[in-house]
Amino acid sequence: MSIPFARREFLRTTAAALVAVLAMPLLGSATASAQDGITLRMSTPASETDQRSLSLAEQFGPAVAGFATYEPHYNGTLFAQGTELEAIATGDLEMSIASAQELATFFPEFSIFTAGYVLQDADHQVAVFRDELFDPFRAKAEEELGVKLLAPMYLGRRHVNLRQSVDELKVMTPADLAGVNLRMPGSDAWQFLGRALGANPTPMAFTEVYTALSSGAVDGQDNPLPTVVDAKFYEVTKQIALTSHLVDWNFIAFSKSVYDSLPEDQQQAITDAAWAAADAGRASQLQKEEELGAFLEEQGLTLYEPDLAAFREHVQNAYLESDLAKDWPEGLLEKINALSK
Ligand code: KDO
Numbered sequence: 001m002s003i004p005f006a007r008r009e010f011l012r013t014t015a016a017a018l019v020a021v022l023a024m025p026l027l028g029s030a031t032a033s034a035q036d037g038i039t040l041r042m043s044t045p046a047s048e049t050d051q052r053s054l055s056l057a058e059q060f061g062p063a064v065a066g067f068a069t070y071e072p073h074y075n076g077t078l079f080a081q082g083t084e085l086e087a088i089a090t091g092d093l094e095m096s097i098a099s100a101q102e103l104a105t106f107f108p109e110f111s112i113f114t115a116g117y118v119l120q121d122a123d124h125q126v127a128v129f130r131d132e133l134f135d136p137f138r139a140k141a142e143e144e145l146g147v148k149l150l151a152p153m154y155l156g157r158r159h160v161n162l163r164q165s166v167d168e169l170k171v172m173t174p175a176d177l178a179g180v181n182l183r184m185p186g187s188d189a190w191q192f193l194g195r196a197l198g199a200n201p202t203p204m205a206f207t208e209v210y211t212a213l214s215s216g217a218v219d220g221q222d223n224p225l226p227t228v229v230d231a232k233f234y235e236v237t238k239q240i241a242l243t244s245h246l247v248d249w250n251f252i253a254f255s256k257s258v259y260d261s262l263p264e265d266q267q268q269a270i271t272d273a274a275w276a277a278a279d280a281g282r283a284s285q286l287q288k289e290e291e292l293g294a295f296l297e298e299q300g301l302t303l304y305e306p307d308l309a310a311f312r313e314h315v316q317n318a319y320l321e322s323d324l325a326k327d328w329p330e331g332l333l334e335k336i337n338a339l340s341k
Contacts, residue, residue, distance in 0.1 A: 038258065040064070042072045042095035045081040045206040050074075050230050051288060052097055052153050052250065055281030060252075063273035067266050081205045082186060088255050089146045097153060098253035101189040107140050108327035112336070114189040115324070116196055116315035119247040120340040122154045122282050127339040129251075133332060146256045150274035154282035155248040156224025156289050160197070160241040161233055163219055166302045171241040173307050174198030174314040183209055183221040189324070194222075196318035197245055197311070206231075213237055224248065226288040229295065239302045243311050252278060 046053050053074060061070035073079075079087045084096035085106065100113035112118065119125050128134060129152040141147045160171060160182070171177055177198040184194040186203035194201025202218050212218045214236040221233065222245070228234055252274040259267055293303055319325055 037067050037069060038094075038262075039069045039071050040094040040258070041078065042070065042097075043076075043078040043084050043087070043093055044072070044074060044097045045076040046074060046097060047230055048072070048074045051226060051285040052155070052277075052281045055153075055277040055284065056097075056252070059277040059280050060273045063276060064266075064269055067262075067269075076205065076207045081207065085145060085147055085253065088253060091255070091257065094255045094258050096253045097250045098147070098149070099185075099248075099250050101185065101187050103137075103141060103251075104189045105187050106145055107137070108324070109329060110137060111189045111192075111324045112328045112332060113249070114193065114246070115319045116193055116245045117312045118319075118333070118336060119249065121247055122286060124340045125152050125154060125247065125249045126282075127341075128152075128336055131335070131339055133335045133339075136329075141253075142256050148254045148256050148259050149251040150254050150271055151252045151278035153250040153252060153278050154285050155250055156226060156285055157242075157244040158222045158224055158246040158248050160199075160222050160243050160245075161220050161228055161237050162239050162241070163213060163216065163237050165238045166304070169239075170304075171239075171243075171306050173310040176306075181219045183212060183218040192318075192322065192324060193246060193315075196315045197222075197243070198314060209233065210236065222246075224285075224289060225292040225296065226285055229288070229292050234296055234299045234301055237301065239304075240296065242303060242305045244308070245311060245315060 042056065044053065048054075048057070053072065056070070057072060061072075064070060079093060079096070082102055082105075084093060085098055085102055087093035088096060100110050104110035104114055113128075119128065138149050141149055160177070162169065162171070162180070169176065169180070174197055180199045182194050182197070182199035182201050183204045184190040184201040186205065191201045191203060204212060204218070209218075209221050210231060210233060213221060213233060220237065223231075223233070225240070228237075228240065254270065254274070259270065262270070296303060
């Protein structure tokens with residue numbers, strides 16, 4: 001798969017601009033605060049009650065408070081979903097909760113981390129992130145985009161969440177999703193996953209999904225249970241087919257030029273704080289995933305397990321036969337698989 005022209009052109013000009021930015025003293029990219037500290041603006045489409053937002057606010061913010069002000073912006077109000085990495089690269093933003101799908105729009109090989117049924121669970125994500133196999137990915141994001149990937153955040157097991165009741169449509173195999181208008185986030189990697197599931201994917205920003213579900217503009221969406229609850233999608237849907245098609249993750253993404261401008265002890269504090277937030281967020285998200293099935297059933301939704309073997313086979317074949325897989329480094333899938341316990 002080739003990089004879309006606009007992204008390619010962006011990377012070419014950004015690489016040149018980065019050299020210039022990195023050579024400059026820090027002027028206003030991380031906005032200087034009154035006491036000479038820096039302000040770290042974090043933009044995310046997630047709400048302030050999302051577990052990743054909460055763990056950053058509770059762990060990261062206080063841990064860096066001695067030298068920086070953590071300033072989160074939720075619900076895509078500062079930068080729209082999918083534009084945050086570009087904003088960090090150009091010096092307009094300091095932090096985001098970035099997805100592998102967004103990184104794949106710049107570096108196609110990241111799509112291996114967006115493929116259905118590859119990452120097995122939260123521990124597997126951490127093992128992959130810490131393994132040397134991840135080093136070239138980290139380096140590419142830093143060197144070519146000016147974005148440091150500090151720590152992996154657990155988003156959770158994505159399932160298919162539909163407006164139709166199970167009497168109208170029961171999803172046991174990918175064939176049952178034929179013609180289903182499934183909202184997926186708006187990038188190629190996400191759209192591919194929607195098609196691999198057997199659905200008809202519609203690109204749409206996260207912040208528009210509730211309205212689209214309630215008006216019937218889409219039949220459904222896919223997200224982990226804690227997101228279905230946090231975004232109140234349960235108010236406008238009737239069922240969840242527990243496909244677990246993607247154990248999804250994000251990265252705490254941080255401006256390399258800001259990071260490099262800080263003394264070593266502050267750099268270390270930032271990295272430690274990011275891991276503390278990621279670890280706390282992972283634990284609470286896992287706990288919510290355990291608990292929320294019962295809550296959703298109380299809200300009147302039907303939750304059930306489809307034919308997982310049929311989904312796994314269909315999704316894995318779609319990836320292996322795709323152009324996406326051509327960009328995956330030789331032997332990497334096997335290395336990722338070997339890290340799963
Ligand atoms: C979504 O748009 O469905 C998604 O779950 C994609 C994730 O990568 C992440 O951006 C998330 O939204 C937002 O943080 C909102 O939870």
